[in-house]
Amino acid sequence: MSKSDSQMEHMETFHYDDEIxxxxxxxxxxxxxxxxxxxxxxxxxxxxxxxxxxISFITFGRLRPLHTNAAIFAFAGNAIFAGIYxxxxxxxxxxxxxxxxxxxxxxxxxxxxxxxxxTLPLGLTQGKEYAELEWPIDLMxxxxxxxxxxNLIGTVIQRRVKHIYVAVWFYIATFVTVAILHVVNSVSIxxxxxxxxxxxxxxxxxxxxxxxxHNAVAFFLTTxxxxxxxxxxxxxVNRPVYSYRLSVVHFWTLVFIYIWAGPHxxxxxxxxxxxxxxxxxxxxMLWIPSWGGMINGLLTIRGAWDKLRTDPVxxxxxxxxxxxxxxxxxxxxxxxxxxxxxxxxxxxxxxxVHSGALGWNGFLSFGMIYFLVPVLWRTELYxxxxxxxxxxxxxxxxxxxxxxMYTAGITQGMMWREVNAEGALAYPDFVQxxxxxxxxxxxxxxxxxxxxxxxxxxxxxxxKTIQLAPKAEKQETRDEFPRFVQKSFFSELSEAKSFSHRMxxxxxxxxxxxAVVAIxxxxxxxxxxxxxxxxxxxxxxxxxxxxxxxxxQLAGRDIYxxxxxxxxxxxxxxxxxxxxxxxxxxxxxxxxxxDHPFQWGxxxxxxxxxxxxxxxxxxxxxxxxxxxxxxxxxxVMPTYPWLYKDKVDFGSLQKRISAMKTLGVPxxxxxxxxxxxxxxxxxxxxxxxxxxxxxxxxxxxxEIIALIAYLQKLGQRGGQ
Amino acid sequence: xxxxxLAALHWTWLPVISMFLFLAxxxxxxxxxxxxxxxxxxxxxSALPLQKEGDQR
Numbered sequence: 001m002s003k004s005d006s007q008m009e010h011m012e013t014f015h016y017d018d019e020i021x022x023x024x025x026x027x028x029x030x031x032x033x034x035x036x037x038x039x040x041x042x043x044x045x046x047x048x049x050x051x052x053x054x055i056s057f058i059t060f061g062r063l064r065p066l067h068t069n070a071a072i073f074a075f076a077g078n079a080i081f082a083g084i085y086x087x088x089x090x091x092x093x094x095x096x097x098x099x100x101x102x103x104x105x106x107x108x109x110x111x112x113x114x115x116x117x118x119t120l121p122l123g124l125t126q127g128k129e130y131a132e133l134e135w136p137i138d139l140m141x142x143x144x145x146x147x148x149x150x151n152l153i154g155t156v157i158q159r160r161v162k163h164i165y166v167a168v169w170f171y172i173a174t175f176v177t178v179a180i181l182h183v184v185n186s187v188s189i190x191x192x193x194x195x196x197x198x199x200x201x202x203x204x205x206x207x208x209x210x211x212x213x214h215n216a217v218a219f220f221l222t223t224x225x226x227x228x229x230x231x232x233x234x235x236x237v238n239r240p241v242y243s244y245r246l247s248v249v250h251f252w253t254l255v256f257i258y259i260w261a262g263p264h265x266x267x268x269x270x271x272x273x274x275x276x277x278x279x280x281x282x283x284x285m286l287w288i289p290s291w292g293g294m295i296n297g298l299l300t301i302r303g304a305w306d307k308l309r310t311d312p313v314x315x316x317x318x319x320x321x322x323x324x325x326x327x328x329x330x331x332x333x334x335x336x337x338x339x340x341x342x343x344x345x346x347x348x349x350x351x352x353v354h355s356g357a358l359g360w361n362g363f364l365s366f367g368m369i370y371f372l373v374p375v376l377w378r379t380e381l382y383x384x385x386x387x388x389x390x391x392x393x394x395x396x397x398x399x400x401x402x403x404x405m406y407t408a409g410i411t412q413g414m415m416w417r418e419v420n421a422e423g424a425l426a427y428p429d430f431v432q433x434x435x436x437x438x439x440x441x442x443x444x445x446x447x448x449x450x451x452x453x454x455x456x457x458x459x460x461x462x463x464k465t466i467q468l469a470p471k472a473e474k475q476e477t478r479d480e481f482p483r484f485v486q487k488s489f490f491s492e493l494s495e496a497k498s499f500s501h502r503m504x505x506x507x508x509x510x511x512x513x514x515a516v517v518a519i520x521x522x523x524x525x526x527x528x529x530x531x532x533x534x535x536x537x538x539x540x541x542x543x544x545x546x547x548x549x550x551x552x553q554l555a556g557r558d559i560y561x562x563x564x565x566x567x568x569x570x571x572x573x574x575x576x577x578x579x580x581x582x583x584x585x586x587x588x589x590x591x592x593x594x595d596h597p598f599q600w601g602x603x604x605x606x607x608x609x610x611x612x613x614x615x616x617x618x619x620x621x622x623x624x625x626x627x628x629x630x631x632x633x634x635x636v637m638p639t640y641p642w643l644y645k646d647k648v649d650f651g652s653l654q655k656r657i658s659a660m661k662t663l664g665v666p667x668x669x670x671x672x673x674x675x676x677x678x679x680x681x682x683x684x685x686x687x688x689x690x691x692x693x694x695x696x697x698x699x700x701x702x703e704i705i706a707l708i709a710y711l712q713k714l715g716q717r718g719g720q
Numbered sequence: 721x722x723x724x725x726l727a728a729l730h731w732t733w734l735p736v737i738s739m740f741l742f743l744a745x746x747x748x749x750x751x752x753x754x755x756x757x758x759x760x761x762x763x764x765x766s767a768l769p770l771q772k773e774g775d776q777r
Binding site for chain 1: 734735738739741742745746749750752753754758761762763764765766767768769770771773
């Protein structure tokens, strides 16, 4: 403390709330297990499609969102909270603002996770990646998140130290940005308790969604973990951070730049070029602060290299940083348009994501937990050897995973665009490019299993540690620190010398406001095309091609969203030779302007469907959805037997069409009123067609009929 | 009206402005961290995580 701190008065004794940290730590292990198990299962479904078993709840399209949500919000989320509650109390020298809010946060978050785990397999989804949860759960998230925020900022305000350590800045930025992202992206109009339509459509929805999606990576999987890094690495090696100055530059540049990068998920798409350019430029620039941070972390460890051999905590943290460096080098690389053309929609992206999630988030959390548990339970780690075993199995698991997925991604990307001497596609049948990589899916699953095995060893090790710990009566950590009396803003002004620093490092409100300003600039500009592109719809667009969905088509679209077809199929033909040769004319803004939500997708495990309409007849789809392998040998697409039994709720169609009308889709009042009648007669026509082709058991109400109506509408004349 | 206006705009200046904004922020922060009184403040700040807690003293 500097001498100017004339407020230094008598020592105060207080206790940290360790109970909440323990709780979050334990559920991190529980949800980590769930997330990794589900991940392993969906990986196996890719390698062995039979594992879908024709059971709706466990089919790939429904489980994959469960895996991603569990990994991000349940595993990483709880790990972040454990680390934040531990470190924030200690660097702010105070107990959490409110024990009640801490408890509410804990139980509220677990309730959200349980709700997600129940609803996603049931197909209750908004169909937007990493934001799949339906609107009532979205509301729960907002409330619990705000409780967390109040608790965090309250703690900052009642701190005993004068200046706020940089880790806490990262936590504050996390809170405010995630709040904004979540609220803006989740705006939707409910049609029932568990069904809603996104307020945005098509290209606007895409921009909002990827502004959200990318910044979920930035402000849920990066900034909080960087905060943890700035606390736990110095702690583990018992040395201060290498350069505090660098950490400040790191913070502001990262927060400022990250928010712009969203459009790099939409390169070569129908999004306006200038917006793509902004996304690309800022993504490339991101490399600098990211590596600044990584180097700062590694140089902090530098003085304690011996610990790298002996201390499992340091090992995990150091490797986490290495993976952070790898994925933040790769991210900018993948944002370069030409690299993106090859990598996008392939398993390269899956490799990229997992080197980040398993390597950076996973290993950092593991290192932190190996540090925390002995401290919190006042004991030694049960077995260092098991921790080392975990370290090596984890590393081998990740390597198997990413190497197989890089190979699969680059192989498939090259095959998609390869043309022969005549200028035609070398692999015209999409499934040829799938069959080639299926063996790699098996290796990926093996990698996942090895990583999971290491994690199970960790759970055993941690539980043993806790079991053998001394059973103390009261385990809260006691600490002493003089109270720092906060002065009013004006008396601060009169002491002008240290004022400027006090402003940033000392005043949480100003810091928060500046952080909001920093992210708002990027947000406003990267969402600007949303307003603009709606205006860019060509007045002379093809009114026949781009008409709104009929009620039956909309019912089919809802099934498409429910089944998570977007986890395997894109609906965005890029402006690239390979795409246009394979799928037809590039997608335009008008093609998806009534799509609430957009379904452009991010991965092509199956082919793009933007112009699927009329490519095949009804019978083809009828047979294909029942058993894809009956029509396409070697397909890995799941079977959908329940679509041939379950019935469309025709009664609700009027409400759904009416909701779309509210959102601005140009339906007439008559179309709203007659929604059910129109849907039935359209279904009857399809049924007649199928009967003529020899299908006997189908009924008008069967969901498959509605799905066929939707698939046949897509892009309409594309196949012709 | 506003839509037509927005559609007619040339948005290409936005990336350029963004670049300058970023440069301003970056330079601003760099100057900020090298202010005279920062050394002492940063030294005490970076010592914060290393302080022993009451129980461990």
